Amino acid sequence: MEQASTSEQAQTLKEKQRQERERLILAAAEEVLYEKGYHDTSIDEIAARVGVAKGTVYLHFPSKEELVFAVFLHNFDAFVRAIDEALSEAMPPRQQLETILTCMYGGFYIKQIQLLYNSVDMKRLFEVRREQEPRPWEQLAARIASILEAGKARGDFDSVTPTSVQVATFFSLLSPRSYERLVLGEHMDVQELVQHLKHIYFNGIIAHKE
Known part of the structure; x- marks a missing residue:
């Protein structure tokens, strides 16, 4: 023994x-x-x-490609942990979704663009590997779906639109290309961008006339 x-x-x-x-x-x-x-x-x-x-x-x-993608996965795991630390059960569902947007645009994307989006070849490799390794995105999607369901149960969110569609729409806001074009290209303030994205997701683009 x-x-x-x-x-x-x-x-x-x-x-x-x-x-x-x-x-x-x-x-x-x-x-x-x-x-x-x-x-x-x-x-x-x-x-x-x-x-x-x-x-x-x-x-x-x-390979070097495997190592670079491992760096991305490591950073993504750290990002998810940061979300978990930032969220709390007392936080309303809408605020939780806003927090995820802020965390994503507030630091995660700038690292990924610097690391992965600095060459055409790297972009192609990254897209291929993302399809081969969907686990990180599936984990984040599950978190977002859970928050949306909680919001529906509270009456905060539209219960007619399927949660899967709401999740897909939320993910459409999480785009490193948008970050690169708006923040790095047009020099838009990150917090300003996040506020616009929050408004579009929760209020749409239709003008509310009195």
């Missing part, structure tokens, strides 16, 4: 070391991507910053 316990402890330590090494690789990859962009990012430099052999990086991530 004692030998088995020692073996289990060794496996646990080995797994912790593996997880820490993977975390360091992701952090170094993000740094290099910020500094040099996708095409000039090399596995050699990432490995050097972590202090491991190039082959060690490939043990965790079989």
Whole structure:
């Protein structure tokens, strides 16, 4: 029993070391991507910053594309955790949806554009991988659907329109291309953009005449 316990402890330590090494690789990859962009990012430099052999990086991530997408998934998970921390049960459903919009445009998109949307090739790769790995978007969609259902139960939201349509419409507001064009291209203030998006989603674009 004692030998088995020692073996289990060794496996646990080995797994912790593996997880820490993977975390360091992701952090170094993000740094290099910020500094040099996708095409000039090399596995050699990432490995050097972590202090491991190039082959060690490939043990965790079989290609540079896989590593870059892993950086995105890591950031997306952090974004979802930030949403969970920002939301509270006491917060009305509409405010919860507004909080998600603010979190997305308030920081998440700027990181993704800097990391992933700085080349045509990277954009294409990202779109393909998003179809292959829908889990992050499905998790966020489930959260939004739950909030919408709670709002319908309270009488806050239209109960005629299917929740799936309301979710799809909300997702149409979450566009990195819109962020890139309006905020980076037209220099619109992020908070101003979020306010406009909130108004369109909850009030539509029809003028309400007295």
